[in-house]
Amino acid sequence: MAKQQKAKQQKQVPVILITNDDSITAPGIKALVEAVKDLGKVVVVAPDKPQSGMGHAITIGQPLRINKVQMFEGVEAYQCSGTPVDCVKLAVDKVLHRKPDICLSGINHGANHSINVIYSGTMSAALEASIESIPSIGFSLLDYSIEADFSGAQHYARLLVQQLLGKRLDKHLCLNVNIPAVPLKMLKGMKVCRQAYAKYEEKFDERKDPHNRQYYWLTGEFVNFDKGRDTDVYALKHNYVSIVPVQFDLTHYTLKEKLTKSLGL
């Protein structure tokens, strides 16, 4: 009886899995752990090196390592040699041995609004969780700096996790949350948005090595083609925290019908 009660009590403490793509040593993940660690049992499984721009990459050509580390006071934490998506998979199968109640990713150093969602390791980790029926949120601050001020992001991360843990969540819920790089008092609140239609205009920086052979650095200019007022880019520009619910069904349903007719199928 006492055992059953204890089990019930333990069940009520939500398990919160935290990961990121900037690596376990990044200030952003520390800020996220600090912001939510009293809301449940937090377990961290994060990459042992920066994995920005890794998208939804998984490691299939080599094995993975995972090691327990002392990194966050009073919080169980592991560093993993793989990608952010690998971290989520390993955390569920080999660390937690169960699904966490929610998976949080970030806080990313830099924006993941609009098309960035596709390239982002932070958001791919969150999306992987949602594929595995774990509600998830990716947080990104619009400041690349290692010394970024995470206080506004922390405030809204905590608020949102607290609100969501109190609700019955869609098991595939996956939120892409971006926070403007302004002091907390300038933030106007949260807005649920759609992904803006924007892209990078690539310009590779061409250089020559000491042996006179060419090499290229990827650079690019962000261009927003979207004039809508319901986009994440618009909300962020007006100092709102943007929340875009994202999904892993990539089917383009409108084109599906058009194409069937067009191909005479």
Add this chain to the structure above:
Amino acid sequence: MAKQQKAKQQKQVPVILITNDDSITAPGIKALVEAVKDLGKVVVVAPDKPQSGMGHAITIGQPLRINKVQMFEGVEAYQCSGTPVDCVKLAVDKVLHRKPDICLSGINHGANHSINVIYSGTMSAALEASIESIPSIGFSLLDYSIEADFSGAQHYARLLVQQLLGKRLDKHLCLNVNIPAVPLKMLKGMKVCRQAYAKYEEKFDERKDPHNRQYYWLTGEFVNFDKGRDTDVYALKHNYVSIVPVQFDLTHYTLKEKLTKSLGL
């Protein structure tokens, strides 16, 4: 005048960019080049090593190399040190110096139906092209073998490219085409489908190195939860070539409305 006519004539020959994720030496890309090379001016820019499972990864922490190679008879070809997505970006900016008329990716050795679209380097290359307003198709054969029989895949790849080049295409058109691993005569035709709801149930294979330290290999069992008859998995099972139009807007519009209400925003 003669110059103008020549320019007009040249313009009528479509430029076809071909890439993949299995590397430029894979039999699958050779099969694709052979299948379509008389339909336009084919240029190949593909990874110099296998990049399966790289998803939408881009290379930002190190520079890229690109080298011209003699690989396909009468076809301009380059190998690139980056990911499939890097290949598309570099091809447009530094090889073609223009957008190709269509971008083809594959033929992949192995299935990219259902949730595989998220992890696949083949499909991420195609999706990257569509972000850059280049219509694109990713082709995948349901056979991992290096000695796979690509004749059925070649037949349908050629047919589809031929049909599409004759039409005015949506600039963001991106098709995920999978071909069953059966002889051509057993293929029943093409079907436009939606992405099946399926996932991998991960089981990491745990081993010990000679120093008694643990490491893990990612393995997993594919599980299809989707009973629909309009999915790619269903079509493939019934020996149809599946075509899923995909998009890079990940916004979950249904959840967007629900969430706005639920958070009281």
